[in-house]
Amino acid sequence: MKINTFKRHFREGTKNLVRNSWMTVAAVGAVTTTLVLVAAFLMLMLNLNQIADNIESDADIRVFIDLSAEEDDIDELGQNIGELNRVEEFYFSSKDEELEALVEDLGEDGEAWELFEQDNPLNDVYVVETYEAEDLAGVASTIEGFSNVDDVDYGSETVDRLLQFNQYARYIGITFIAALLLTAIFLISNTIKMTITARRDEIGIMRLVGAKNSFIRWPFFVEGMLTGVIGSVIPIALVLGGYHFLYINLNDRLNFQFIELLPWNPFAWQLSLMLLAIGAFIGIWGSVMSVRKFLKV
Amino acid sequence: MIEMNNVYKVYDNGVTALNGVKTTIDNGEFVYVVGPSGAGKSSFIKMMYREEVPSKGHVKINHVDIGDMKDKQVPYLRRSIGVIFQDFKLLPKLTVYENVAFALEVIEENPRKIRRRVMDVLDKVGLKHKARFIPAQLSGGEQQRVAIARAIVNNPKVVIADEPTGNLDPDTSWEIMRIFEEVNATGTTVIMATHSKDIVNKIRRRVIAMENGQIVRDEHRGEYGYED
Ligand SMILES: Nc1ncnc2c1ncn2[C@@H]1O[C@H](COP(=O)(O)OP(=O)(O)O)[C@@H](O)[C@H]1O
Ligand SMILES: [Mg+2]
Numbered sequence: 001m002k003i004n005t006f007k008r009h010f011r012e013g014t015k016n017l018v019r020n021s022w023m024t025v026a027a028v029g030a031v032t033t034t035l036v037l038v039a040a041f042l043m044l045m046l047n048l049n050q051i052a053d054n055i056e057s058d059a060d061i062r063v064f065i066d067l068s069a070e071e072d073d074i075d076e077l078g079q080n081i082g083e084l085n086r087v088e089e090f091y092f093s094s095k096d097e098e099l100e101a102l103v104e105d106l107g108e109d110g111e112a113w114e115l116f117e118q119d120n121p122l123n124d125v126y127v128v129e130t131y132e133a134e135d136l137a138g139v140a141s142t143i144e145g146f147s148n149v150d151d152v153d154y155g156s157e158t159v160d161r162l163l164q165f166n167q168y169a170r171y172i173g174i175t176f177i178a179a180l181l182l183t184a185i186f187l188i189s190n191t192i193k194m195t196i197t198a199r200r201d202e203i204g205i206m207r208l209v210g211a212k213n214s215f216i217r218w219p220f221f222v223e224g225m226l227t228g229v230i231g232s233v234i235p236i237a238l239v240l241g242g243y244h245f246l247y248i249n250l251n252d253r254l255n256f257q258f259i260e261l262l263p264w265n266p267f268a269w270q271l272s273l274m275l276l277a278i279g280a281f282i283g284i285w286g287s288v289m290s291v292r293k294f295l296k297v
Numbered sequence: 298m299i300e301m302n303n304v305y306k307v308y309d310n311g312v313t314a315l316n317g318v319k320t321t322i323d324n325g326e327f328v329y330v331v332g333p334s335g336a337g338k339s340s341f342i343k344m345m346y347r348e349e350v351p352s353k354g355h356v357k358i359n360h361v362d363i364g365d366m367k368d369k370q371v372p373y374l375r376r377s378i379g380v381i382f383q384d385f386k387l388l389p390k391l392t393v394y395e396n397v398a399f400a401l402e403v404i405e406e407n408p409r410k411i412r413r414r415v416m417d418v419l420d421k422v423g424l425k426h427k428a429r430f431i432p433a434q435l436s437g438g439e440q441q442r443v444a445i446a447r448a449i450v451n452n453p454k455v456v457i458a459d460e461p462t463g464n465l466d467p468d469t470s471w472e473i474m475r476i477f478e479e480v481n482a483t484g485t486t487v488i489m490a491t492h493s494k495d496i497v498n499k500i501r502r503r504v505i506a507m508e509n510g511q512i513v514r515d516e517h518r519g520e521y522g523y524e525d
Binding site: 001002004005008019020198202205206207208209210211212215 | 346348369371372373375376380382386387388389390399400402403404405407408447
């Protein structure tokens, strides 16, 4: 295709948006609505993902060693832990280090604990990390069976629930987004089809005066792409503005250790780019789908 | 060269529009196709640029059987033939200028040449001043002239016109005929279905007369030959 022809298709696609103005409004509206919903879901999902990642990387198993265990016993336990398949790494933390960490964690409240420095009531600990958060439970119960283990803790309740919740959230979110996109494509191609009964005749005429199918299709491609791009303007503005607002207002309030929202920059920009791409994609898809039928025969 | 051999056309509704047509039209000829309404003139013409395909028999354009032609080749056939449709078939949302330019855009002519050719040809059919109008803003005669302009703008080898003077007043009709003669004088084949006794009898050319889907008369420098 010559560059001039490409320009012509681009010009023609743009003009078609104006020539079929009410249809353009309807199609752009469909894209906008879809993308706003998609954006909301993506924001939620990607943040949940992030939270889950934080939990997963934070989560570890604390193996409390029997107070009566001798140094040899402790070494042997360490060896046993090290031989487990799913263990990524582990380290030993003596009861003194544990106390120090505890005092530090608690800040001013921790000063009371300093009294125990002479007579430390805490256990020595092995801190064990697994490759996957899903392995925590299994590894923990194996270690529980080893000798010289007083207790094993990996925040089982919370981690399990969060992981499961997140898994569900992911499935539901992906299903929802896929459904939304299909609906949008359907809406757009139907909107275009409404005018296409008129356009069917036009396409017939174009063919009669010697236009190839690709020549006829190109302006539709451009038209669909522009519909998608225009339709993504409002959603992008909402993401950039809305997420900024959310981030500022929520992040301080949700001041838990592992619940932290993705930072506005670059997240809002990445999401915007994604919306632009999705918008263009559904616009093109819907538009090209709508002419396909009339280009046969 | 256009050759038809034993061509039949039966439409889906069972109407037989062509009933064994055999003829040859050489390059550079000027041919009138006359006959009463429903005689099959339009069907005859539609075979030549493959708007319709024969139910039986063969249509050859420059020795290529259009029945064997691949879908991909059809656009090229149509670009080599300028057609003025009975119902004009203008693109309703495009301006006069854009409608005519379309025939050059499909062959990827360069934009400067498109502009010049389109304005020249619009001048020729007397519609330069209405270049920016859309078809709905034009009279039937003006739309017909736009259709003519689009058909001849890329200097096709063959110009086919289905009752091109049907909607025109006598003066404009003669003007249009002058254009066809000019086009024909440069070696282009002109095939024209018509109901205009005046024109056929005054500008004497080959006349193919049709009735009930058959060619009933074929005369060089013929007469219109029947009363409407
Ligand atoms: N697309 C079509 N479908 C069905 N019948 C048609 C079609 N086109 C033409 N006919 C019929 O074929 C016959 C010949 O029509 P046509 O070729 O248009 O004749 P003319 O142009 O001489 O008036 C008529 O009876 C007409 O009704
Ligand atoms: Mg007719």
